[in-house]
Amino acid sequence: MKIIIVKDQQQGGEKALEVFKQALDQGAEVFGLATGSTPLTTYTELVNSDLDFSQKISLNLDEYVGLKADDPQSYHAYMQQHLFKFKQFKQSYLPQGDAADAQAEIQRYNELLTKFPIDLQLLGIGKNGHIGFNEPGSSFTEQTRKVKLTPSTVAANARFFDSAADVPQYAYSMGIGSIMRAKKILLEAFGSAKATAAAAMIEGPVTPDCPASVLQQHPDVTVILDQAAAAKLSK
Numbered sequence: 001m002k003i004i005i006v007k008d009q010q011q012g013g014e015k016a017l018e019v020f021k022q023a024l025d026q027g028a029e030v031f032g033l034a035t036g037s038t039p040l041t042t043y044t045e046l047v048n049s050d051l052d053f054s055q056k057i058s059l060n061l062d063e064y065v066g067l068k069a070d071d072p073q074s075y076h077a078y079m080q081q082h083l084f085k086f087k088q089f090k091q092s093y094l095p096q097g098d099a100a101d102a103q104a105e106i107q108r109y110n111e112l113l114t115k116f117p118i119d120l121q122l123l124g125i126g127k128n129g130h131i132g133f134n135e136p137g138s139s140f141t142e143q144t145r146k147v148k149l150t151p152s153t154v155a156a157n158a159r160f161f162d163s164a165a166d167v168p169q170y171a172y173s174m175g176i177g178s179i180m181r182a183k184k185i186l187l188e189a190f191g192s193a194k195a196t197a198a199a200a201m202i203e204g205p206v207t208p209d210c211p212a213s214v215l216q217q218h219p220d221v222t223v224i225l226d227q228a229a230a231a232k233l234s235k
């Protein structure tokens with residue numbers, strides 16, 4: 001793992017832009033994208049850059065089950081608001097939260113991932129070490145699936161909803177097996193709330209108890225941390 005420690009989230013976004021630029025220079029065609037507050041500065045940097053994604057494909061990590069694409073809380077809406085409205089991609093895919101047939105939706109998404117192997121996967125990390133919506137205990141080999149969110153993740157994401165009761169309890173998520181197939185991975189973590197998870201990911205044992213720890217086994221991972229998120233690293 002290559003660890004980059006920056007002053008703050010703003011500087012983290014600037015570093016992330018460099019990683020995207022390098023991936024494009026190396027011929028990346030397919031980008032795996034993430035949501036949450038963590039990638040916001042990265043998306044702002046991408047939007048304000050002259051990088052051209054108009055012939056590139058994107059695939060998002062996850063989507064809440066039950067939300068329509070035009071629901072303002074959906075990850076579709078998030079991506080539209082923060083990136084796609086400003087930066088054109090050739091084609092962008094997310095799981096369809098309101099799909100009538102969950103199994104068919106999972107299969108559709110797995111087929112897309114096979115058709116478009118991800119060159120650069122952007123990730124955040126949950127306070128409990130989850131990546132995508134792969135909560136502690138998730139298998140390291142699974143592909144896209146429907147997952148039940150833990151109470152702590154529901155609580156953490158409640159800030160984006162009117163009330164905790166409105167937070168969906170299930171999501172479609174690329175599995176850890178899908179994430180690990182990406183050629184290159186860029187994980188960002190900002191703020192003291194992520195310090196324990198960041199230390200477990202980087203220095204702890206590789207265990208499903210901290211799903212992000214599996215990244216220690218990936219050959220090309222860059223981690224961008226701000227000083228607060230890096231505070232619990234031993235060196």
Ligand SMILES: N[C@@H]1[C@@H](O)[C@H](O)[C@@H](COP(=O)(O)O)O[C@@H]1O
Pocket residue numbers: 034035036037038039061062123124125126127131132133153157
């Ligand atoms: N599914 C998302 C993850 O992809 C994200 O990494 C995590 C952290 O969110 P934030 O960046 O807002 O801290 O939250 C959600 O659970």
